Amino acid sequence: MSPTVQPPPADPRTRATSDGTAVTITGWRCTACHYPMTQQVTACMECRGEVEETTFATEGEVWASTCLRVRVPGHQPPFAVAYVVLDGGPRVLVHTGGDQPLAPGTRARVVAVSETGDLVAEPDGPVSAQEVAS
Amino acid sequence: MSAYVYGVGTSHFGRQPGVGGPALAQQAVLEALRDAEVDSVDAVYAGTVFGAPGTAQRALQSVGITGVPVLTFENACATSSTGFHEARHAVLSGRYERVLVLGIETMTAHFNGPITPEETDAEGRAGLALPGVYAMVASRYDHLHGLRPEALAAVAVKNRRHGSLNDRAQHGVEVTAEEVLASRMVADPLTLLQCCDISDAATAAVVGVDRGRTRDVRIAASALRSGGLWDHRSDQPWGYELMGQVAADAWAEAGIGPEDVDLFEVHDAFTIGEITATEALGLAEPGGGQDLVLSGHTTLGGRQPVNPSGGLLSRGHPLGATGLAQVAEGVWHVRGEAGARQVEGARVAAVETMGGGTAGIDGNGCVVVVLGG
Ligand SMILES: [Zn+2]
Numbered sequence: 001m002s003p004t005v006q007p008p009p010a011d012p013r014t015r016a017t018s019d020g021t022a023v024t025i026t027g028w029r030c031t032a033c034h035y036p037m038t039q040q041v042t043a044c045m046e047c048r049g050e051v052e053e054t055t056f057a058t059e060g061e062v063w064a065s066t067c068l069r070v071r072v073p074g075h076q077p078p079f080a081v082a083y084v085v086l087d088g089g090p091r092v093l094v095h096t097g098g099d100q101p102l103a104p105g106t107r108a109r110v111v112a113v114s115e116t117g118d119l120v121a122e123p124d125g126p127v128s129a130q131e132v133a134s
Numbered sequence: 135m136s137a138y139v140y141g142v143g144t145s146h147f148g149r150q151p152g153v154g155g156p157a158l159a160q161q162a163v164l165e166a167l168r169d170a171e172v173d174s175v176d177a178v179y180a181g182t183v184f185g186a187p188g189t190a191q192r193a194l195q196s197v198g199i200t201g202v203p204v205l206t207f208e209n210a211c212a213t214s215s216t217g218f219h220e221a222r223h224a225v226l227s228g229r230y231e232r233v234l235v236l237g238i239e240t241m242t243a244h245f246n247g248p249i250t251p252e253e254t255d256a257e258g259r260a261g262l263a264l265p266g267v268y269a270m271v272a273s274r275y276d277h278l279h280g281l282r283p284e285a286l287a288a289v290a291v292k293n294r295r296h297g298s299l300n301d302r303a304q305h306g307v308e309v310t311a312e313e314v315l316a317s318r319m320v321a322d323p324l325t326l327l328q329c330c331d332i333s334d335a336a337t338a339a340v341v342g343v344d345r346g347r348t349r350d351v352r353i354a355a356s357a358l359r360s361g362g363l364w365d366h367r368s369d370q371p372w373g374y375e376l377m378g379q380v381a382a383d384a385w386a387e388a389g390i391g392p393e394d395v396d397l398f399e400v401h402d403a404f405t406i407g408e409i410t411a412t413e414a415l416g417l418a419e420p421g422g423g424q425d426l427v428l429s430g431h432t433t434l435g436g437r438q439p440v441n442p443s444g445g446l447l448s449r450g451h452p453l454g455a456t457g458l459a460q461v462a463e464g465v466w467h468v469r470g471e472a473g474a475r476q477v478e479g480a481r482v483a484a485v486e487t488m489g490g491g492t493a494g495i496d497g498n499g500c501v502v503v504v505l506g507g
Contacts, residue, residue, distance in 0.1 A: 070321070072261045073250050101273070105277060
């Protein structure tokens with residue numbers, strides 16, 4: 001093998017920008033069936049209809065969650081993650097602070113993009129004891 | 135008309151750095167050819183997930199199998215199950231009279247520890263390693279049904295006890311529920327003893343037309359699908375609906391249901407995987423997989439043992455070789471050759487393999503095979 005440096009692969013994650021106070025999540029939505037997509041597409045994944053760039057809600061409901069406590073390249077354990085179904089779709093994978101996963105069924109909001117390029121979410125509204133999964 | 139398994143073979147399972155694919159394949163293929171009582175095949179359907187290009191041909195020349203078509207499949211954990219599924223169809227369609235199916239994986243050559251997530255995958259890039267994928271399954275299952283830690287532990291205790299009877303297994307040591315739950319947390323709620331280990335191994339089977347021998351095991355059904363879109367509209371844990379669809383296909387083709395099966399080998403890469411698989415296969419109602427394992431129904435000596443081999447939890451998980459290891463276990467039981475772990479009077483075995491790693495769909499591929507009957 002030649003010792004050339006490979007360019008990094010295209011980043012497949014959900015696209016988001018932060019101006020320091022608010023996060024904007026961008027993607028594509030089908031103009032025909034309204035299916036929301038976070039991966040770069042030129043046609044709808046569901047119906048192959050036309051798509052247009054759009055922004056998605058930053059709030060939604062936690063669908064499932066866990067905390068990884070093993071070494072994963074590029075991420076420092078422990079780190080908690082969750083699937084959040086954004087209001088109006090899509091479902092995104094987010095990191096959440098600390099090592100206590102957010103409980104499914106509770107509300108969360110994407111508040112930042114981490115140094116590693118991942119969406120970061122927090123519980124939406126005041127946290128009650130029941131909202132932190134045991 | 136049916137296709138039959140003439141013979142099966144496997145290498146030992148375990149971290150065997152330095153042994154290499156050809157040496158592992160020699161063990162598996164020579165055993166399978168002897169078991170099948172054949173010395174040549176018309177084609178080879180091989181499988182490896184992480185192996186280099188040419189892995190199959192490099193291994194096959196070591197057993198003198200050259201000059202025939204060799205195809206290599208990749209379907210994540212379901213790789214050699216997919217090769218088996220396709221080999222069966224090649225025989226049924228009349229294309230070949232007998233096909234060697236081969237799975238090879240030398241994971242210690244590629245990973246120092248657990249499998250690292252694929253960075254071209256959106257969730258892999260975000261750090262969702264495979265234990266995390268299954269932990270998310272457990273989290274969602276808990277949200278839908280309530281998940282009891284003792285049910286997860288019971289899967290690990292049962293399968294590792296079964297594995298203690300399997301001298302080819304990587305981890306054949308019995309554990310207690312307390313030890314399972316007290317082992318290091320990997321991805322909440324899955325602890326270390328609830329996770330399979332990476333492994334180096336090769337597995338093989340010879341599939342062919344009916345040649346009228348009672349020792350050949352009939353393939354009653356085989357089904358394969360990849361998952362549909364798994365997105366914001368989905369209510370069920372990852373893989374559950376795919377497993378259910380593929381199982382339904384297999385039961386329809388076999389003309390039997392899960393109640394008619396004497397033993398199952400299912401994809402317990404993580405404990406929660408066995409619970410969701412038993413529900414998707416129809417052995418239990420949604421949410422009922424926990425009582426199923428806690429009741430003893432699925433233990434050796436129970437009404438329908440699940441993973442009598444010890445499963446992936448005991449055997450280890452050489453990805454591209456796992457599916458045929460499950461098939462081999464089913465064949466041994468249906469023939470009455472499973473030794474200390476023989477399911478008494480077994481006539482029908484079912485195998486389920488679930489492969490994943492692609493974000494956004496309900497699984498890269500799932501295979502369900504019904505043997506015997
Ligand atoms: Zn559309």
